[in-house]
Amino acid sequence: MSDDMSMVSPSSAGEHGVLRSMQEVAMSSQEASKMLRTYNIAWWGNNYYDVNELGHISVCPDPDVPEARVDLAELVKAREAQGQRLPALFCFPQILQHRLRSINAAFKRARESYGYNGDYFLVYPIKVNQHRRVIESLIHSGEPLGLEAGSKAELMAVLAHAGMTRSVIVCNGYKDREYIRLALVGEKMGHKVYLVIEKMSEIAIVLEEAERLNVVPRLGVRARLASQGSGKWQSSGGEKSKFGLAATQVLQLVEILREAGHLESLQLLHFHLGSQMANIRDIATGVRESARFYVELHKLGVNIQCFDVGGGLGVDYEGTRSQSDCSVNYGLNEYANNIIWAIGDACEENGLPHPTVITESGRAVTAHHTVLVSNIIGVERNEYTEATPPAEEAARPLQSMWETWLEMHETGNRRSLREWLHDSQMDLHDIHIGYSSGTFNLQERAKIAL
Structure with a gap:
């Protein structure tokens, strides 16, 4: 087995030191639920991948045996402790x-x-x-x-x-x-x-x-x-x-x-x-x-x-x-x-x-049986300012985007996300076209980039 490829089984996980550290602070159930929703893990994970109480990705190689799980973060630590470097490909037969x-x-x-x-x-x-x-x-x-x-x-x-x-x-x-x-x-x-x-x-x-x-x-x-x-x-x-x-x-x-x-x-x-x-x-x-x-x-x-x-x-x-x-x-x-x-x-x-x-x-x-874990070499974040309502005399596309924003935060209905996306894309397109034709000024275009 090459150094960058590891076969993993739940029974061997303990031998590699894949145990939850009792010193780590457990993630609240509310935080874990938010992470699951944000990354949609419950759907694409297909019962093989989940988030544990520590906020780590856990792998369940056999959903018929749900108690047999591997903490992916601890697994990476164990491999690094043995001198292996990232990236590494973990395989679950x-x-x-x-x-x-x-x-x-x-x-x-x-x-x-x-x-x-x-x-x-x-x-x-x-x-x-x-x-x-x-x-x-x-x-x-x-x-x-x-x-x-x-x-x-x-x-x-x-x-x-x-x-x-x-x-x-x-x-x-x-x-x-x-x-x-x-x-x-x-x-x-x-x-x-x-x-x-x-x-x-x-x-x-x-x-x-x-x-x-x-x-x-x-x-x-x-x-x-x-x-x-x-x-x-x-x-x-x-x-x-x-x-x-x-x-x-x-x-x-x-x-x-x-x-x-x-x-x-x-x-x-x-x-x-x-x-x-x-x-x-x-x-x-x-x-x-x-x-x-x-x-x-x-x-x-x-x-x-x-x-x-x-x-x-x-x-x-x-x-x-x-x-x-x-x-x-x-x-x-x-x-x-x-x-x-x-x-x-x-x-x-x-x-x-x-x-x-x-x-x-x-x-x-x-598709589900391998996980590639890579080392992080840099982090880039987008800084956003708090959205503010447009002026009463603002053009209709800006008003429409603000209404969509309010509806998203007030209802929280995830089933409507795609519809909201489509509505916002149409409004955004109208603003771009309007800016090119001189209908909107620079301040109005900047409003949609906040």
């Missing part, structure tokens, strides 16, 4: 395992509620975090887990971690001959290796190498959907995305496999809308469209057994439960329910079997 259990449990509840007969399998994309400690913590969690590779190098790492056990492996991304050959070797080793066809040029190489190695390939197809999410990674989905087959190409692939006598090899349907999907409606729309591909492929005689909805399960970094790039407007249960219900309804309406559902949820598994 128990959080990884709890995230995996939580996602699996959400899909189990959704399947039981719907009466869904198919299985569920989480496939971890190692590109999210390739560290050995992460992959081994997940593999040894006792939970069912597959691995996803998006390149030849990643596939080599996946096969090394999978060992001699039979594992589900999904191969995405650009595939040259060596990548395809390596995936087929993994199939011969006893793994369930799904080679997902994302470009028409790949299928000929797959069939050639499969015949050369005398192995029956296990294939998937990535459908290029019209549905597209929003956010930073929206280009991963939609009709103009780089990967995936259009509807006409899916039909061509089916005919090529039928003529080659390998139609039974096509067993997995895959789509990917993008990472960190903020809006549950975008996810539901994509699943419903992809479910139509599942139905139509069955009509063509293709026995699709696995439905891989790809990634997209987001993390609420802000704790705002909104549609911003750093948040999501849904939880685990709603995510699982939307997927299971959409696929289940399509199957029931067309008399088709329920396929095994696969998700490639890497971000949602790993």
